[in-house]
């Protein structure tokens with residue numbers, strides 16, 4: 168049992184005895200921390216907090232040991248430690264006084280202190296204005312970008328992971344494979360070659376903590392202050408944030424159902440083009456081949472890099488996914504970014520990039536020194552999952568399931584929402600963008616919907632300059648019953664807001 172010995176209790180003090188606050192000083196006899204250390208820490212903290220002020224005489228070791236019921240030697244050793252570090256000093260024989268160390272800078276307690284007092288860089292401030300949407304605990308209700316975690320084959324996954332943990336290969340548990348774990352590089356290379364038409368060798372694959380980490384790393388590797396990033400509008404907010412944080416100027420590359428507006432290339436030094444050609448985020452459109460070739464030409468003419476963010480294109484309603492643009496790039500300017508957040512589950516935090524040969528080693532080194540390495544046992548499990556065919560089966564199963572759900576969702580959307588909004592003509596991805604048919608405030612509607620646990624996102628959020636108003640809705644993680652009730656509820660919210 169934890170026994171608390173208050174110094175004030177049983178106190179038979181002398182006139183100079185120090186008054187310690189009740190319970191400021193307690194000994195936990197169950198603790199693994201040695202008692203001598205506990206005494207030392209408690210007194211040191213009281214001195215540092217200014218509770219015990221310079222010049223105060225501490226109780227004698229004999230007195231303290233009696234009061235807190237420990238051996239005198241233990242107290243003596245704690246005092247010696249405090250003495251050797253300069254917190255107390257021994258004067259007049261054996262008497263111990265609090266040393267003259269500077270008082271705390273003010274009477275403000277730690278709790279009252281502002282969280283940040285020192286300088287914070289421009290990089291950190293780049294994220295200040297971005298408001299995060301706080302979704303409800305029932306996260307699946309219409310939340311965009313959310314796969315159905317319930318259908319993930321956790322048993323298989325656990326078996327594969329367990330194999331590595333039960334029969335540990337020392338290689339996986341040490342500082343090995345600094346510049347990439349070859350079996351996973353190989354597995355990913357095979358996957359993107361076969362499914363996405365990416366042209367690469369395994370050594371060009373760099374595994375990161377999700378696609379976002381890849382975007383952050385690339386922004387630091389490729390961009391200088393004032394460089395222009397030509398970025399899709401509407402576009403992926405989190406990509407824009409890291410490009411801005413790296414000091415770039417963002418110029419809009421307008422996207423609509425007519426396609427990508429490639430006529431007006433921005434003036435200035437276009438260093439980077441960010442695009443989601445196989446499943447435009449958030450509209451879900453695909454870029455036609457002539458536009459892809461045109462964009463590659465523009466990149467080549469401007470000596471600009473292209474980041475092709477291919478986060479969601481596995482889920483195409485009809486037919487095979489459209490191959491990646493990287494496969495058309497004869498200039499070696501495209502960096503292909505992928506993620507397992509949608510095909511497996513978001514919290515896996517594994518993404519990757521396929522990097523042109525010319526910067527491959529630099530990117531790997533930057534990843535290493537920026538700490539962008541993914542847990543090796545996790546990488547080993549994922550490579551087994553892919554190589555043993557489980558990834559392909561899971562993709563097949565989820566593609567079928569999400570295609571059924573997409574159709575059902577669009578039908579229910581027509582039934583409940585067609586008075587207010589219509590979907591963009593798109594057939595890829597696990598979310599659907601709708602635009603309002605009349606002037607409505609999508610931010611206010613989304614906020615009211617969030618209040619009733621519907622996790623929708625206003626479409627205007629993805630526009631930097633000239634917003635189109637509507638809502639982005641997720642359909643993949645919910646069954647037909649849930650769809651009906653969520654969409655009926657959403658219709659009520661919109662109706663109330665519109666009237």
Ligand SMILES: Cc1ncc(COP(=O)(O)O)c(C=O)c1O
Nearest residue numbers: 312377378379403448478506508
């Ligand atoms: C355009 C885009 N890229 C990438 C990602 C995935 O990033 P991560 O792997 O960091 O979860 C998302 C997630 O929603 C996305 O919308």
